[in-house]
Amino acid sequence: MSFNNLDTLYRQVIMDHYKTPRNRGKLEGDHITVEMNNPTCGDRIDLQLKLDDGIVQDAKFEGEGCSISMASASMMTQVVVGKPIEEALKISKMFSDMMLGNELEDHDYDLEDLGDIQALQGVSKFPARIKCATLAWKAMEQGVEKND
């Protein structure tokens, strides 16, 4: 008896982001803060975004949660920093479709463009865990809305 099917969920890259999260911490200076939690399970993220000139200048997060939620936050910040806000939102939409197991052909990006995020594709096979993966992305979307 082994955990064969678990490996589709817990990919090495995910564990790496969980163990050594990128962009974990606090932003200095002017920024937007979004606190979001997953009331059913207690995952919590405190996301800080610096949005200037239509660009995500910087992003950091704090919080606590399972490997999927924290790894997803780490990957999300990694990919959106330096990108135009519009692009960040497009990627978020694509991520959401990926979680729902939808076709991704209509999106402007290939999975390969998204770097580590691809590793989260397996989450779509574990419906109970999709909310963990999408938490950070929802926080980012809310941060952008706050900016408007």
Add this chain to the structure above:
Amino acid sequence: MTNMESVRKQFPILNQEVNGHPLVYLDSSATSQKPSSVIDAVSDYYKQYNSNVHRGVHTLGTYATEGYEGAREKVKDFINASSIKEVIFTRGTTTAINTVASSYGRDHLQSGDEIVLTKMEHHSNIIPWQQIAKATGAELKYIPLQEDGTILIEDVEKLVTERTKIVAMTHVSNVLGTINPIKEVAKIAHKQNAVIVVDGAQSVPHMRVDVQDLDADFYAFSAHKMCGPTGIGVLYGKKSLLEKMEPVEFGGEMIDFVNLHDSTWKELPWKFEGGTPIIAGAIGLGKAIDFLNEVGMDNVEAHESELVSYAMEQMNTIDGMTIYGPKKRAGLVTFNLDDVHPHDGATALDSLGIAVRAGHHCAQPLMRELQVAATARASFYLYNNKQDVDLLVDGLKKTKEYFGDVF
């Protein structure tokens, strides 16, 4: 003693594979499974005598009324209420506690009064009191927890004062398994002329409860945690208190005379049951009580006590295991394993067919008290056996190994 293996066979849902493994269901504190007799009773009602109750004169209506009111009799005997007037059907524990808060609470609380709770309450025994406190100007006081997750009677005596109007306490904690000394607390509350509202969601399914012996003023529980259907539960209240209370829901079924500008209510317990009641649910609950009586609540309690001792003993052999709550406890174990986040642990166990709960268990203040964001919980019922525990322990060891490797 009842053969518990034959009891297990009466739960058809347990006989299946989940993710390629035989199901090990260890989440009965969230909701219990249902025996065939309960499933059949609900189905028979819909197939053979579905009708509204207390209305009309036709034959099926009479059967339905007998089924519904017969269930009330069974509940009365099961918890030893003194009269069926004291047994109100509600949607569950949550609705029962909200009914007391909205009716008794609203009429008896004013600014300066206090409501005393414990720090181990389920959200459903916190928020109704927060809301009524805000509306009336009353204040909430919390009985602290000891290191082992129990409360001290001395603390109850200190916190319950002449300002206290209501003491709201769970009989059994859904996280710690702590069994609170309700009878002693009721005495202290009554000395100060306060009432005690007991959350019995985790006690009635698992042990013999005698509301008169406890001298509880209100006692709430849910059918779905005691082999019955979802959507129905019970509010027990002392007749002397219920008689003076205003209904919370108004409409059909609960009225006596309706005039254009004023109406009067039916007698107890019906004045609290506005609208078409939960007929199928009550019939299912009645059957669940028959089932539990056949097994015997003393047997249920003894069986779970043995299982939980065995589980704690076995789980404690795993390195990095933290178990929350006291040694003497009801049939559940809440734990954390090393740095494995409970969601990750629960997903790993699920892939082995083992169902446990992970999260805050609707007790966020208690989680903060334990200084954890989340925990995992294995809870047992009369259909679980030692093999379930062995599979859990084995699964936990594998989980630890798996995440130990990848982390």
